[in-house]
Amino acid sequence: MxxxxxxxxxxxxxxxxxxxxxxxxxxxxxxxxxxxxxxxxxxxxxxxxxxxxxxxxxxxxxxxxxxxxxxxxxxxxxxxxxxxxxxxxxxxxxxxxxxxxxxxxxxxxxxxxxxxxxxxxxxxxxxxxxxLEHRLLKQTLKELDEARDWMLTLGRKTAAEKVASFLHLVATHIDPEASMGSGPVAYDLPLTRADIADFLGLTIETVSRQMTKLRKDGVIEIEHNRHITIPDIGRLERRANI
Amino acid sequence: MxxxxxxxxxxxxxxxxxxxxxxxxxxxxxxxxxxxxxxxxxxxxxxxxxxxxxxxxxxxxxxxxxxxxxxxxxxxxxxxxxxxxxxxxxxxxxxxxxxxxxxxxxxxxxxxxxxxxxxxxxxxxxxxxxxLEHRLLKQTLKELDEARDWMLTLGRKTAAEKVASFLHLVATHIDPEASMGSGPVAYDLPLTRADIADFLGLTIETVSRQMTKLRKDGVIEIEHNRHITIPDIGRLERRANI
DNA sequence: CGCGTCTTTGAGCTGCCTCAATTCCGGTGG
DNA sequence: CCACCGGAATTGAGGCAGCTCAAAGACGCG
Structure with a gap:
């Protein structure tokens, strides 16, 4: 080697x-x-x-x-x-x-x-x-697919679904295994509530309320505002309407 | 052969x-x-x-x-x-x-x-x-730019701005000169109200009300539901917040 | 003329926004 | 070690933009 x-x-x-x-x-x-x-x-x-x-x-x-x-x-x-x-x-x-x-x-x-x-x-x-151009094309197509997926989220999902979709998106990007695995996933949120709101087309208050709701419903756990644990990703997906 | x-x-x-x-x-x-x-x-x-x-x-x-x-x-x-x-x-x-x-x-x-x-x-x-791959990359990048522009529209614009943005988008795609020229632009809408609503993340009723408002304000003229005339594209752009 | 489809208009409701107050938390200095 | 501060997040109360439901026009077509 x-x-x-x-x-x-x-x-x-x-x-x-x-x-x-x-x-x-x-x-x-x-x-x-x-x-x-x-x-x-x-x-x-x-x-x-x-x-x-x-x-x-x-x-x-x-x-x-x-x-x-x-x-x-x-x-x-x-x-x-x-x-x-x-x-x-x-x-x-x-x-x-x-x-x-x-x-x-x-x-x-x-x-x-x-x-x-x-x-x-x-x-x-x-x-x-x-x-090189081939790789760039692949990367661009991937970004286009992601952008269009997100357009569906922005245009047609409710606030609750949007927040769940966001938590799911981060989970799958940080841990590509996450979507298939059934085990719990944990990560530190890379974005502040303000950023999340700007990503979802919502206000920070609405994001906060929906996160609280997901926590109270046991879909996620939150520590120190930033650290998220998702015990069951399938449950989150159902909330995101994926 | x-x-x-x-x-x-x-x-x-x-x-x-x-x-x-x-x-x-x-x-x-x-x-x-x-x-x-x-x-x-x-x-x-x-x-x-x-x-x-x-x-x-x-x-x-x-x-x-x-x-x-x-x-x-x-x-x-x-x-x-x-x-x-x-x-x-x-x-x-x-x-x-x-x-x-x-x-x-x-x-x-x-x-x-x-x-x-x-x-x-x-x-x-x-x-x-x-x-050929070069052309495909260019086309894909163009679509990605457009998708991202539209994400801003979907996530952050009001219903009135969304409808104006849509009318502007169609105008510039059908007549690429439209955006610079000061003369009037006219075209047949390629989409039904239901399609427009699905494009804008709105309902058909809201689309209809906003179109009526634009018409009453003299920003556009509508004939036979489908034919749109835009006397002053700059005025429309201001409504679209471009 | 009657039927189906598309569009407009009206009236009331609700999900999200706005504004405001409070809490949480990390950092800093006494 | 605690008091204090500032930014971030949460929570609450009320308002409004856009949705829902309902009805009535407009138009093309057999």
């Missing part, structure tokens, strides 16, 4: 060795040489909760892979009403190919670490490595 | 000559030879309003280009609540690459004509023509 392929430049960069993006993310499209080339231009970046990563209608010069943490993508109306239109978990790709301006805000929801590289490096590599 | 066509095999197929998808759609990626190859497997299909083109969780064997008309993409909850998650206009591409099952319903909203071809033909060509 660790047979030291060889001592040449085809060694995988240290930064990439443990990176999820190399397996499930876009970097999986690259061979060791290409990985080395890209890693020379890439840098790791850490952001604190609330820190803006990409501003709306701002020029975008960097793309990133999310290495850990959660990034919220949001849109705002002129009068301040806000809607979160997507959450990015590791190893999602952050950036909009073929456009120089972002149409949305990207803000760290939790402490986040990113692997960033200049947009130009990707633009160049896309031309040489068709597999 | 028959000899006669081989002689002139670089001629563009008749079906493709006037097709928008050759310019703005995915077929723009293909050279005349490839166009001929694909067109041998493709067929034109006409559908009437209400006709189901792709069923939810149905096996998908065909992809299509929309040549004319409007297709609605929708999702339904187990209890019948429905949400339209996208509208496809010419020359949009209809189909979900890399998945054999559809996660949504596609239904003709108006009379629709399609250029259909087997999924397998595309799957094969994608491997030979990287540019």
């Amino acid at each position: 660790n047979a030291r392929q060889d001592i040449h430049n085809s060694d995988i960069p240290v930064l990439c060795q443990a990176c999820e993006a190399r397996h499930r993310g876009v970097c999986g499209a690259l061979n060791p040489d290409q990985l080395v080339a890209l890693s020379k231009q890439s840098f790791k970046y850490r952001a604190e909760p609330g820190e803006e990563l990409v501003g709306d209608s701002e020029k975008v010069v960097n793309f990133s892979n999310v290495l850990s943490g959660v990034v919220k993508l949001s849109k705002v109306l002129s009068d301040g009403r806000q809607q979160i239109v997507g959450l990015q978990f590791a190893p999602d790709f952050l950036g909009r190919p073929f456009k120089t301006e972002s149409a949305l805000n990207a803000v760290a929801a939790t402490p986040v670490s990113l692997c960033s590289f200049p947009k130009s490096a990707i633009d160049r590599m896309v031309k040489e490595v068709p597999e | 028959n000899a006669r066509q081989d002689i002139h095999n670089s001629d563009i197929p008749v079906l493709c000559q006037a097709c928008e998808a050759r310019h703005r759609g995915v077929c723009g990626a293909l050279n005349p030879d490839q166009l001929v190859a694909l067109s041998k497997q493709s067929f034109k299909y006409r559908a009437e309003p209400g006709e189901e083109l792709v069923g939810d969780s149905e096996k998908v064997v065909n992809f299509s280009n929309v040549l004319s008309g409007v297709v609605k993409l929708s999702k339904v909850l187990s209890d019948g609540r429905q949400q339209i998650v996208g509208l496809q206009f010419a020359p949009d591409f209809l189909g979900r690459p890399f998945k054999t099952e559809s996660a949504l319903n596609a239904v003709a909203a108006t009379p629709v004509s399609l250029c259909s071809f087997p999924k397998s033909a595309i799957d094969r060509m994608v491997k030979e023509v990287p540019e």
Whole structure:
């Protein structure tokens, strides 16, 4: 396994060795040489909760892979009403190919670490490595599927169903096994009540009331406001109307 | 392959000559030879309003280009609540690459004509023509942008703003010049009130009341329930909060 | 002319929002 | 160790936007 392929430049960069993006993310499209080339231009970046990563209608010069943490993508109306239109978990790709301006805000929801590289490096590599575009297409289709699923939640579900859907979404993203397994799932919520409200198209008060109701009904347990335990995910799914 | 066509095999197929998808759609990626190859497997299909083109969780064997008309993409909850998650206009591409099952319903909203071809033909060509994947990525990114825009509408806008946003969306899709021009725009609504309600996450009564309000306020004119005239698109945009 | 479908309009209800007060909790300093 | 502070979350009371239910028009078609 660790047979030291060889001592040449085809060694995988240290930064990439443990990176999820190399397996499930876009970097999986690259061979060791290409990985080395890209890693020379890439840098790791850490952001604190609330820190803006990409501003709306701002020029975008960097793309990133999310290495850990959660990034919220949001849109705002002129009068301040806000809607979160997507959450990015590791190893999602952050950036909009073929456009120089972002149409949305990207803000760290939790402490986040990113692997960033200049947009130009990707633009160049896309031309040489068709597999890279293939990965980007797959990632984009996944995000489109998720966006459309969420549109159903936003447009047609009740507040109770929305909150249950949100707790379920986070559970399945943090622990992909969760949906099949019958055992309990536990996690720390990556979002504040205000964020959850912005994701669900509700107010914080309504979110709070529905969480309380789920807790009193024994569907979830809550500790320290943030830590959620779901004893029976099937029960939560029924509440979410999935 | 028959000899006669081989002689002139670089001629563009008749079906493709006037097709928008050759310019703005995915077929723009293909050279005349490839166009001929694909067109041998493709067929034109006409559908009437209400006709189901792709069923939810149905096996998908065909992809299509929309040549004319409007297709609605929708999702339904187990209890019948429905949400339209996208509208496809010419020359949009209809189909979900890399998945054999559809996660949504596609239904003709108006009379629709399609250029259909087997999924397998595309799957094969994608491997030979990287540019095809490039086009698919662009189309998917466009749809993702639109889906996210609409999430803001669904989650955070009032009923009045939603209806105005819808009328604006149709105006700009049917006449791409509409948004810049100051002149009046007119079109036939491709959707019934029930469809509009399902697109906006409202009831038909609320849609009807808001349309009446816009009409009484002089923002739009309505003839025969379906024909809409927008004297001043800027005025509509203000109502939509764009 | 009568029937079915789509749309409009009206009247009352309710789920979520708004506004306001209180509690919880982590951090900080005495 | 406790008192205090500020931000986040909860809880309560009342209002209203949009839903539900019901009825009546508008229009196309046999």
